[in-house]
Amino acid sequence: MSQTLLNIKNLYVNYETDEETVRALNGVNLKLNKGEMLGLVGETGAGKTTTALSILKLLPKDIGIITNGQIEFDGKDLTKLKEAELRNIRGERISMIFQDPMTSLNPVLTVGEQIAEVIELHKTLDKKQIESKVNEMLELVGIPAKRKKEFPHQFSGGMKQRVIIAMALSCDPELLIADEPTTALDVTIQAQVLNMMEELKHKLNTAMLLITHDLGVVAQICDKVAIMYAGEIIESGTAEDIFEAKEHHPYTVGLFGSIPNLIEKTNRLKPILGLMPDPTDLPQGCKFHPRCPQCMEICRKVHPDDRQTETHTIKCHLYK
Amino acid sequence: MYKYIIKRLMMLIPVILGISFIVFSIISLTPGDPARIILGNHASEEAVENLRQELGLNEPFIKRYISYVGSSIKGDFGSSYRTGKPVFEDIFGKFPLTLKLALFSMLLATALGIPIGIISAVKRYSIIDGASMIFALLMTSMPSFWIGLMLILIFSIKLDIFPVTGVENIKGYVLPTITLASFSMAIITRMTRSTMLEVIRQDYVRTARAKGASTKRIIFKHCIRNALIPVVTVIGINFGILLGGTVITETVFALPGLGTLLVSAIRMKDMPIVMGAVIFLAIAFSIINLLVDLIYAVIDPRVKAQYSR
Numbered sequence: 182m183s184q185t186l187l188n189i190k191n192l193y194v195n196y197e198t199d200e201e202t203v204r205a206l207n208g209v210n211l212k213l214n215k216g217e218m219l220g221l222v223g224e225t226g227a228g229k230t231t232t233a234l235s236i237l238k239l240l241p242k243d244i245g246i247i248t249n250g251q252i253e254f255d256g257k258d259l260t261k262l263k264e265a266e267l268r269n270i271r272g273e274r275i276s277m278i279f280q281d282p283m284t285s286l287n288p289v290l291t292v293g294e295q296i297a298e299v300i301e302l303h304k305t306l307d308k309k310q311i312e313s314k315v316n317e318m319l320e321l322v323g324i325p326a327k328r329k330k331e332f333p334h335q336f337s338g339g340m341k342q343r344v345i346i347a348m349a350l351s352c353d354p355e356l357l358i359a360d361e362p363t364t365a366l367d368v369t370i371q372a373q374v375l376n377m378m379e380e381l382k383h384k385l386n387t388a389m390l391l392i393t394h395d396l397g398v399v400a401q402i403c404d405k406v407a408i409m410y411a412g413e414i415i416e417s418g419t420a421e422d423i424f425e426a427k428e429h430h431p432y433t434v435g436l437f438g439s440i441p442n443l444i445e446k447t448n449r450l451k452p453i454l455g456l457m458p459d460p461t462d463l464p465q466g467c468k469f470h471p472r473c474p475q476c477m478e479i480c481r482k483v484h485p486d487d488r489q490t491e492t493h494t495i496k497c498h499l500y501k
Numbered sequence: 502m503y504k505y506i507i508k509r510l511m512m513l514i515p516v517i518l519g520i521s522f523i524v525f526s527i528i529s530l531t532p533g534d535p536a537r538i539i540l541g542n543h544a545s546e547e548a549v550e551n552l553r554q555e556l557g558l559n560e561p562f563i564k565r566y567i568s569y570v571g572s573s574i575k576g577d578f579g580s581s582y583r584t585g586k587p588v589f590e591d592i593f594g595k596f597p598l599t600l601k602l603a604l605f606s607m608l609l610a611t612a613l614g615i616p617i618g619i620i621s622a623v624k625r626y627s628i629i630d631g632a633s634m635i636f637a638l639l640m641t642s643m644p645s646f647w648i649g650l651m652l653i654l655i656f657s658i659k660l661d662i663f664p665v666t667g668v669e670n671i672k673g674y675v676l677p678t679i680t681l682a683s684f685s686m687a688i689i690t691r692m693t694r695s696t697m698l699e700v701i702r703q704d705y706v707r708t709a710r711a712k713g714a715s716t717k718r719i720i721f722k723h724c725i726r727n728a729l730i731p732v733v734t735v736i737g738i739n740f741g742i743l744l745g746g747t748v749i750t751e752t753v754f755a756l757p758g759l760g761t762l763l764v765s766a767i768r769m770k771d772m773p774i775v776m777g778a779v780i781f782l783a784i785a786f787s788i789i790n791l792l793v794d795l796i797y798a799v800i801d802p803r804v805k806a807q808y809s810r
């Protein structure tokens with residue numbers, strides 16, 4: 182019934198600098214259907230942004246390198262497309278909301294010009310139509326259209342984020358990648374933005390990859406959830422699978438323990454002991470084993486495979 | 502904006518007072534008697550004393566400075582000790598040549614330096630990049646008199662394309678302009694390359710790529726304006742330096758410009774000329790700086806916002 186829109190298979194990405202090789206993604210598998218909203222969660226440094234940038238082939242030039250794997254979008258492997266073909270996809274069929282609103286807008290162009298650019302690049306509209314589309318997009322994200330003549334430095338962080346959102350939505354993309362779209366926003370605006378994205382999903386059947394630290398947001402709006410650790414998806418499934426099933430990856434359990442549970446009024450955050458492994462020097466076997474409370478002998482030596490039950494996938498030796 | 506310009510022009514007054522005082526003290530307090538230099542070693546002590554009296558050199562230093570400032574406010578900058586001609590007649594006679602040389606060489610340096618810098622950055626580590634960086638390194642490390650002499654040797658003496666000296670026609674400007682431009686061009690090229698490389702790595706460039714913009718569009722629309730902001734400063738400073746610092750090139754090509762005038766005036770302790778020329782250059786330099794800042798405001802909206810205050 183549902184069609185696969187994005188299918189990331191066994192993706193490996195390295196950042197190769199002069200001093201070291203950072204193994205940022207180590208065999209990521211991720212599937213997203215049309216019109217679905219997938220939440221991608223994980224600690225800082227897990228490789229969430231790297232995954233997002235790989236999809237659009239926007240990894241830093243000469244440093245971020247896809248060493249293996251495929252990224253199928255609507256049946257085509259994006260890793261094999263030429264730059265010119267990618268340009269027709271970027272901004273039109275797949276668009277991205279970047280993590281850092283403060284630096285993601287060009288300081289010397291007006292906000293209106295920057296929104297207009299993406300429309301100009303992909304739609305055959307005349308100047309007037311483009312202008313009215315820009316106005317429409319700004320109003321949509323709650324910014325008065327007359328402020329389009331202003332420059333980014335005249336906007337607050339939250340407003341800049343909304344401009345970036347307006348930009349990303351203006352060509353009605355099939356896939357929207359949102360890298361922590363609400364981190365820079367205050368709570369009320371956060372709710373507005375999320376509502377807006379949900380509306381979009383229903384109206385245009387846009388699929389979304391929502392990257393976030395906020396499990397509350399995930400529970401609220403995502404159909405599916407994928408949990409990332411050290412460049413791998415260690416658990417994924419529907420929202421029910423993640424929030425209600427009995428069996429979980431020990432990391433997921435730790436992650437859920439680390440958000441304050443409002444209902445049970447446990448006030449104390451329970452952070453997972455230890456740190457993420459150094460991506461330049463990853464441990465053997467399961468990458469989580471040094472921090473795992475249920476670590477077994479096999480975990481130190483053998484890398485676990487995925488265990489799939491219907492929609493729920495766990496990468497752990499506990500489950501066979 | 503106008504308020505800002507007026508404010509900046511007002512700031513010229515203390516700057517010029519300061520500069521004139523420093524220069525006046527240096528000339529007055531260093532050994533050497535202008536009257537003796539003018540009349541030569543064989544003149545009688547009495548004649549020298551008379552001339553000193555006439556030029557007001559026997560007055561105390563501070564009194565002389567105050568009276569100099571007083572008369573220059575009225576527009577009288579005195580006359581050359583040597584030629585007796587009013588100072589500004591001399592300066593305005595020599596300045597056009599220097600200005601032309603400075604202007605031509607800045608135009609040349611900018612017109613070549615910026616595009617080469619941009620290409621080098623965009624095609625980083627390519628042959629073009631390597632070649633232009635080696636060229637830039639050579640240009641900054643070769644002294645300009647040597648470049649001038651080599652150019653004369655090749656293009657005037659061997660090939661006989663350009664004249665050795667003189668600026669009777671436009672051909673005469675070619676070699677001096679190249680000589681003067683070489684250093685600035687190298688600096689501008691390197692500056693453009695490095696700021697461009699910096700800009701290319703910025704997040705907003707990634708945003709533009711995510712929109713589906715082509716590399717060409719990204720460079721022209723998103724990068725160049727941002728990269729030029731620091732380059733404009735360098736161009737302004739170099740232009741200012743060229744206005745006062747064409748001496749060596751003027752000497753090599755035997756051109757009578759402001760630089761030559763200033764140097765010979767210093768040697769002769771020709772106080773009115775030295776003061777006039779220095780004040781003139783200080784004003785020119787400040788105006789260039791002001792222009793640079795105004796260009797900033799055109800390029801960078803953040804700066805513009807500051808100026809309207």
Ligand SMILES: Nc1ncnc2c1ncn2[C@@H]1O[C@H](COP(=O)(O)OP(=O)(O)OP(=O)(O)O)[C@@H](O)[C@H]1O
Pocket residue numbers: 196198203205223224225226227228229230231232241244280460
């Ligand atoms: N340009 C780069 N050069 C070298 N290493 C990089 C670069 N960008 C990211 N990394 C490394 O790759 C790993 C994954 O980074 P990534 O930005 O994908 O994390 P993330 O999950 O998005 O984290 P956050 O939640 O903090 O945004 C990290 O270890 C990071 O240090």
Ligand SMILES: [Mg+2]
Pocket residue numbers: 229230231280360
């Ligand atoms: Mg990130």
